[in-house]
Amino acid sequence: MGTPTGTPTVRERILDHAIILIMERGYNGFSYRDLSELVGVKTSSIHYYFPSKEDLVLEAVNEYSDNVLNSMQEIDAALPADTQLAKYAELFDSALSDGNQICLCGMLAADIRWLPESVRLAVQTFFTANESWLAKVLAQGLDERPLAVNCTWDSAARMLFAAYQGSMLASRLFRTAARRKEIEAAWKIMR
Template sequence: MDKNTVREALLDHAQSLLMTRGYNGFSYRDLSELVGVKTSSIHYYFPTKEDLALEAVNAYSADVMSSIYAIDSSASADKKLDRYTKLFGRIIGGGNQICLCGMLASDIESLPEKVRHAVQSFFKANENWLAKVLAEGEAQDTLDAGGKPEAAARVLYAAFQGSLLACRLFQTRTRLDEVANTVRR
């Protein structure tokens, strides 16, 4: 494998491990077995686990946020929310994953400072996008944010994150689908 391919494979597997096991649930040894390289090779690309986790969060965040920002801005607010819900559904994968940043949020006390800030930024970016959609939805009379789109966005985002946990726990996607319905008029 060339250097870019090894680095990409390490990041892909690290993201999967973070989404299924959390920050403290895997080691470089686990990663080396998955990618087929020595642990010393991993240290070449990512000197510390903090470096690896930060890069994994940043790559994940960029991917998710680019998908969110690609939602048709001319669509009605309720259609934007439908698309957002479908994007969240992709996170579940085979049913054993949750949002990488949601998983890391549960490890927040043991996360390095830079990783913690990256996770917080991801949450805030999602909440800000949802607040705009909820405000549009109230203006279009299709969504109900109780006149407080920022607070409703935080509640809705927390519900999306929690629904992923419940989907994983009960091996069903229905709980995710129910979330968006809570703000429909």
């Protein structure tokens, strides 16, 4: 996006910084004042684009979700299931970036008590979309080779997604991506 010269608009810069702050600090960990300092605009300018924090965070969730879900859809469904899962795991590596950030929706899920209902529903939609994609890939894996799962594919997908989300928290806590890598190693051993 951006202007015709490729420079991000003020709105885009606000949204980009908000996404980073949410991934680092959560819902209550930043203010419009923080954003105004990062973007170099008055808080009234932020209110012009996003009248309330709910509006801003909902837009951030939608932007983040669209990016992640588009990346998931770009994973070739014709690839073997284990290759698809490996490519999916790489999405978590990119979210970890410098180790101070985790999945935006995972961070917000931890803040569920303070989230407006619209944001909670958007985060829930993100989780459900990831779990559905994982269930489809896991079921494909069964067709490719025997897999032992003592639950439904939907349950297995929820457990795997929860493991990835949890590994991001632990990776941040211990300041190492090794925790996320352990999840990938575990499902490789199970197959």
